[in-house]
Amino acid sequence: MHFEYAPGATPIDPDEALGLIPVHITTQADLNAWEEMNIVEGATWIKRQKIIQGLDEGLIRELHRRMFNQTWLWAGTFRKSAKSIGIDWTQIAVALRNLLDNTAYQIEHQTISNDEIAVRFHHQLVLIHAFPNGNGRHARLMADALIMSLGGERFSWGGNMSLATSGVVRQNYLSDLRAADNGNLEPLMQFARR
Ligand SMILES: Nc1ncnc2c1ncn2[C@@H]1O[C@H](COP(=O)(O)OP(=O)(O)OP(=O)(O)O)[C@@H](O)[C@H]1O
Numbered sequence: 327m328h329f330e331y332a333p334g335a336t337p338i339d340p341d342e343a344l345g346l347i348p349v350h351i352t353t354q355a356d357l358n359a360w361e362e363m364n365i366v367e368g369a370t371w372i373k374r375q376k377i378i379q380g381l382d383e384g385l386i387r388e389l390h391r392r393m394f395n396q397t398w399l400w401a402g403t404f405r406k407s408a409k410s411i412g413i414d415w416t417q418i419a420v421a422l423r424n425l426l427d428n429t430a431y432q433i434e435h436q437t438i439s440n441d442e443i444a445v446r447f448h449h450q451l452v453l454i455h456a457f458p459n460g461n462g463r464h465a466r467l468m469a470d471a472l473i474m475s476l477g478g479e480r481f482s483w484g485g486n487m488s489l490a491t492s493g494v495v496r497q498n499y500l501s502d503l504r505a506a507d508n509g510n511l512e513p514l515m516q517f518a519r520r
Pocket residue numbers: 334335336337411449452453457458459460461462463464489490491500503504507
């Protein structure tokens with residue numbers, strides 16, 4: 327299997343690559359298509375969940391598992407390797423706990439808008455980078471589920487064009503994430519509603 331990476335995507339390390347379930351897949355295009363089918367199942371599942379009451383580590387992991395369970399043996403399990411994005415892997419559970427607590431607080435006290443709660447959640451979740459791969463797609467689906475359970479409309483993420491591949495929409499997304507890394511959430515909030 328030869329992996330090709332879009333800009334800003336996390337490379338899969340050799341150990342993780344061994345976790346590929348479908349043996350017939352040899353190209354990145356085949357893998358993308360296979361993953362997409364699998365992800366639909368996760369997306370269908372998360373829509374039926376009560377996000378606000380059940381927002382915990384179990385739900386975060388279960389969504390990832392359902393998005394990738396026919397693709398990767400490590401679906402739904404936290405990474406045990408260093409990546410160019412993301413905190414030290416030993417800190418993932420604690421950082422996630424913190425994020426979930428903060429988000430629950432924001433929902434309860436309504437100190438910021440629902441859009442800001444969900445986009446902030448998305449950014450912090452990809453920044454933690456809990457899984458070996460699929461963090462972007464998982465965190466976008468998670469943010470969509472969160473905003474809808476708060477009574478908002480699903481995000482468009484720059485028009486939902488091919489965010490997975492390289493291209494201008496992806497470049498905008500990545501630069502807006504970097505702005506958020508530097509404390510400015512506004513561009514990413516606008517991107518999510520474009
Ligand atoms: N500077 C950054 N700050 C925060 N998050 C970032 C940054 N650069 C990339 N990311 C996030 O990391 C994701 C890539 O991680 P990963 O490869 O695990 O996700 P993916 O779902 O496989 O790919 P993608 O969603 O990018 O197609 C990007 O989609 C983006 O959400």
